[in-house]
Amino acid sequence: MKTNILLTLFSIGLSLFISGKGKADDFHFQAGIGSHAQYFHYEEFNSSDQSLNQEEGVLPGLTFFGRYSNNHLLHQFSATILGGDVDYDGQTQIGLPYQTTTRTHLYNLSYRLEADVLPEHLTAYFSANWDYWSRSIQPSGAVIGLDETYRWPSLALGLKLPLMSSGKHAVYVSSAYLRILKGKFTVDLSALGFGEPELDLGTGNGFESTLSYTLKLLHDRKVGIDFYYRQWRFAESNPKTINNGTNTLTFLEPRSKSKRLGLTFWLAVPF
Secondary structure (H helix, E strand, O other): OHHHHHHHHHHHHHHHHHHOOOOHHHEEEEEEEEEEEEEEEEEEEOOOOOEEEEEEEEEEEEEEEEEEEEOOEEEEEEEEEEEEEEEEEEEOOOOOEEEEEEEEEEEEEEEEEEEEEEOOOEEEEEEEEEEEEEEEEOOEOOEOOEEEEEEEEEEEEEEEEEEEEOOOEEEEEEEEEEEEOOOEEEEOOHHHOOOOOEEEOOOEEEEEEEEEEEEEOHHHOEEEEEEEEEEEEEOOOOOEEEEOOOOEEEEOOOEEEEEEEEEEEEEEEEO
8 A cells, every 4th residue: 555655656746747848948947045934843642642742832944945947847956954942841751741842953855846737727746855853852850861863755746726826926825745754763872871773763644735925026036935834643663672781671652743834935046
């Protein structure tokens, strides 16, 4: 089933590429930069679906992108970084309430392919993404901190519709299905003599939706605002047993749900 989903997404992406080929004289290239403000929410659950901990806060960030179009086909490559402290509300290993902050850094690399299905009326898009999350739960009182990293690829397939388009102004709405592929989770347990064990993250599903406004300026420059929402779930990871020579520990990464709500202001210039 999972293989069929991935093959279907890949086939559709390839079909978009083939169907969108245009003439060389229609080629356009743009480079741009954007600033982010993103609401970050993450929650983990045990096997009984009870909340173990949650983190939330607003993260600032930057994105850099380059895109080129050829007739009715558009390619976009982007890199995004966000970082800051968010509130952590959870519990200790023995079940006592525990509040602190988490130092959070998010990195994303993305390739996006767009093709006009009905020119000026409907656009289909496919994207391949790679995410890296550095999570550092800060120590508080007698409780020590914990450093973790998450890395995972994902694929998205969606549609984009114009709500309004004139000579200078355009408003679009887009929505996509997200397929979260198996990634890696690493936790630093060096202070306890266990090193930095790694787990395989479970797969997951999600969706994304974006409302975009674009304004054309002089000399083919563009500015825009993107208001977006993304949500996905990770399945529970595989359990792993480790030993530090004295003690044995079996652990896993619990099931989780992530939500991202953000606003991006961007500028693109032609080359």
